[in-house]
Amino acid sequence: MGLTKTYKDGSTPVVAVIGAGFSGLCAAIRLQTQLNLSTYQVFELEPDLGGTWWSNTYPGAACDVASINYQFSFEPNFDWSHRYAPQPEIWAYMRKVAKKYNLYEKILFRTEVTHVEWNEDRQKWILNYMNLATGEQSVMEADIVFSGTGPLRIPQIPKQFEAFEGPKWHTAQWNHSYDLTNKRVAIVGSGASAIQVVPSIVDKVGTMEFYQRTPTYIIPRRNGAYNAIWRFMFRYVPFFHFIAFKLNYWSSEFTINIFSNKWIHKIPRTMATMMAFLYRFRQVRNKALREKLTPKYEMGCRRIVVSSEYFPALSKKNVNVHTQAITSVKGNTLTLQDGSVQEVDALILATGFQVQEMVPPKFIIGKGGVDLRDKWGHNPSMFYGITAPETPNLFFLLGPYTGLGHNSVLFMIETQVDYAIQAISHMMANNLSTIQVKQKPCDDFIQDLDTRMKDKVWSSSCKSWYQNEEGRVTALWWGSVSQYWWRLRNFHADNFIATKRI
Missing domain, CATH: 3.50.50.60 (FAD/NAD(P)-binding domain)
Incomplete structure (x- = not known):
C-alpha cells in the first residue's frame, strides 16, 4: 500500500x-x-x-567512509574526486542537493x-x-x-587550556586567519581530527609539539583518485555505480566482525590487528616512537582511523611526540608530568566533542x-x-x-x-x-x-x-x-x- x-x-x-x-x-x-x-x-x-561539514574546515578534513557510500541513496554523486572525499566536496554535494529540492x-x-x-x-x-x-x-x-x-x-575543550594566552582554537572552529608558517605549534589529541590535521600542516610549521592522549589503531587509507574514465563509467555504464556501491557497502559491513570476541570472529579480528601492527611497524622505523604510537587496548574499542600520512608525519624531524599528561598551562608554555616544558606560539585542540x-x-x-x-x-x-x-x-x-x-x-x-x-x-x-x-x-x-x-x-x-x-x-x-x-x-x-x- x-x-x-x-x-x-x-x-x-x-x-x-x-x-x-x-x-x-x-x-x-x-x-x-x-x-x-x-x-x-x-x-x-x-x-x-552542512552541520559537521560546515563546521569542520580544518586542513585535511575528509570523510573516513568511502565516498560512494557517503551520499544519499536517492541522490548518487558520480563526480567524487577520490575514494575518500575531502570536506569541500562533501559540503558542495550537500548544497547541490539542497538547491535541487529548493x-x-x-x-x-x-x-x-x-x-x-x-x-x-x-x-x-x-x-x-x-x-x-x-x-x-x-x-x-x-x-x-x-x-x-x-x-x-x-567541541570538548578541557578547562586547563583556558589559561593559554596565545592563539588557540578547536579543530571544529579552525582559525584560518592565523598563519602557521614556521610557528611553534602544539596539537593536543590523537583522534580522527588530529590524524588528518597533523600531516596537512607538518611541513608548514616550524616545530610541532604533539600531545598524544591515547594511541590509535590506524589502517592504510587507499585513497585512489576517480579519474574521468571512472566518472564516465559511474554516470553512463548501466549498474556500474550500483555494483561499486554494493561492493563497498558489503566490504564495510563485514568489518563488524572485528568488534566481536566470539570464537567464530577470531580470524577477522586477528587479521585486522595484524594488519594494523604491520602497517605501523613498516611506517615507523624508530623503535621508541613506535612504542609511543602502539595502542595498549583491544582493537576496535576506540574508533579505528584510516590514514596513510599520519605515521610518516610524526616521524619528521620537526615533530616531538609527547605521551606524558599536561599538568600545567601558563602563558604560552605547557608543562608535562615529567617536568618538561614546551613553549609554543599557537595551541590547536583536537580534543573531540x-x-x-x-x-x-x-x-x-x-x-x-x-x-x-x-x-x-x-x-x-x-x-x-x-x-x-x-x-x-x-x-x-x-x-x-x-x-x-x-x-x-x-x-x-x-x-x-x-x-x-x-x-x-x-x-x-x-x-x-x-x-x-x-x-x-x-x-x-x-x-x-x-x-x-x-x-x-x-x-x-x-x-x-x-x-x-x-x-x-x-x-x-x-x-x-x-x-x-x-x-x-x-x-x-x-x-x-x-x-x-x-
Missing part, C-alpha cells in the same frame, strides 16, 4: 526540523518527496547548511531553537527560537519535531513537564529514533544507539527518516494527533542491546566516546547496518500509543 499523504480533511501536519546537516536535509527531502508535505520549517544555527527557502539560518516543550492541551510542540543576527525571539507550534542536531557539534551532551538540560520538555535530559540521564530510553514515551511525535536522528564506526552513518539517517515517514503517514491515515512509543519496546530494545554487547570489545575495561560515564555503550554496536534496516523496514503501530485528533 502507498503512503497516506494528508488527513481526511486535506490538511497536513506542521513539522519542525532542527538542524540542516545530513539528518535535517534528509528529513526535509523525504517529507517533500514521499509525503508531498510542504508544511515544515528547518532551523539552522549556522549561516549555511531547501534553502525552507531553512531559517542563524536561528537557534532555545526551548522545545509539549503542550498537552493543544497536543503540539511549542518551539522558542531566536534570530541570532537580530536577537528577535519567536514561537512556533509544531505537530511533529525532527531533531537532527547530531552528536559532533559541541561532547557526544553525551547532545540534549542540554531543560531543552526538551515532554508530557507532564518531564525534562528529556533527566529522563534519559546516562541511559537513554529510545526505540529506533523515537524518543521516550513522554515525548510524543519527536524523532531523533542520529541520537543514542545510532553511532557507527564500520559503515556509513547516512544509511542510518535514511533508515530512521523513512521509519518516521511511515509513522507520519500512519498518523494521517488514522486521524491521529499523537503517537508515543510504549515503554516496553524501549525496554526490550535496550535489553537486547545489552545482551548483544556482552561479547563485544566495548564490554572490556577500555574506554571510548561510544560509552557514557558509567561505561554503558550508547552507540548501536549490537548488530550491523543491514540488521538495523531489517528491523525498521516496516512501521508497527502496536509499539505505540495513539491519540485521535480533536
Whole structure:
C-alpha cells in the first residue's frame, strides 16, 4: 500500500526540523518527496547548511567512509574526486542537493531553537527560537519535531587550556586567519581530527609539539583518485555505480566482525590487528616512537582511523611526540608530568566533542513537564529514533544507539527518516494527533542491546566516546547496518500509543 499523504480533511501536519546537516536535509527531502508535505520549517544555527561539514574546515578534513557510500541513496554523486572525499566536496554535494529540492527557502539560518516543550492541551510542540543576527525571539507550534542536531557539534575543550594566552582554537572552529608558517605549534589529541590535521600542516610549521592522549589503531587509507574514465563509467555504464556501491557497502559491513570476541570472529579480528601492527611497524622505523604510537587496548574499542600520512608525519624531524599528561598551562608554555616544558606560539585542540551532551538540560520538555535530559540521564530510553514515551511525535536522528564506526552513518539517517515517514503517514491515515512509543519496546530494545554487547570489545575495561560515564555503550554496536534496516523496514503501530485528533 502507498503512503497516506494528508488527513481526511486535506490538511497536513506542521513539522519542525532542527538542524540542516545530513539528518535535517534528509528529513526535509523525504517529507517533500514521499509525503508531498510542504508544511515544515528547518532551523539552522549556522549561516549555511552542512552541520559537521560546515563546521569542520580544518586542513585535511575528509570523510573516513568511502565516498560512494557517503551520499544519499536517492541522490548518487558520480563526480567524487577520490575514494575518500575531502570536506569541500562533501559540503558542495550537500548544497547541490539542497538547491535541487529548493531547501534553502525552507531553512531559517542563524536561528537557534532555545526551548522545545509539549503542550498537552493543544497536543503540539511549542518551539522558542531566536534570530541570532537580530536577537528577535519567536514561537512556533509544531505537530511533529525532527531533531537532527547530531552528536559532533559541541567541541570538548578541557578547562586547563583556558589559561593559554596565545592563539588557540578547536579543530571544529579552525582559525584560518592565523598563519602557521614556521610557528611553534602544539596539537593536543590523537583522534580522527588530529590524524588528518597533523600531516596537512607538518611541513608548514616550524616545530610541532604533539600531545598524544591515547594511541590509535590506524589502517592504510587507499585513497585512489576517480579519474574521468571512472566518472564516465559511474554516470553512463548501466549498474556500474550500483555494483561499486554494493561492493563497498558489503566490504564495510563485514568489518563488524572485528568488534566481536566470539570464537567464530577470531580470524577477522586477528587479521585486522595484524594488519594494523604491520602497517605501523613498516611506517615507523624508530623503535621508541613506535612504542609511543602502539595502542595498549583491544582493537576496535576506540574508533579505528584510516590514514596513510599520519605515521610518516610524526616521524619528521620537526615533530616531538609527547605521551606524558599536561599538568600545567601558563602563558604560552605547557608543562608535562615529567617536568618538561614546551613553549609554543599557537595551541590547536583536537580534543573531540561532547557526544553525551547532545540534549542540554531543560531543552526538551515532554508530557507532564518531564525534562528529556533527566529522563534519559546516562541511559537513554529510545526505540529506533523515537524518543521516550513522554515525548510524543519527536524523532531523533542520529541520537543514542545510532553511532557507527564500520559503515556509513547516512544509511542510518535514511533508515530512521523513512521509519518516521511511515509513522507520519500512519498518523494521517488514522486521524491521529499523537503517537508515543510504549515503554516496553524501549525496554526490550535496550535489553537486547545489552545482551548483544556482552561479547563485544566495548564490554572490556577500555574506554571510548561510544560509552557514557558509567561505561554503558550508547552507540548501536549490537548488530550491523543491514540488521538495523531489517528491523525498521516496516512501521508497527502496536509499539505505540495513539491519540485521535480533536
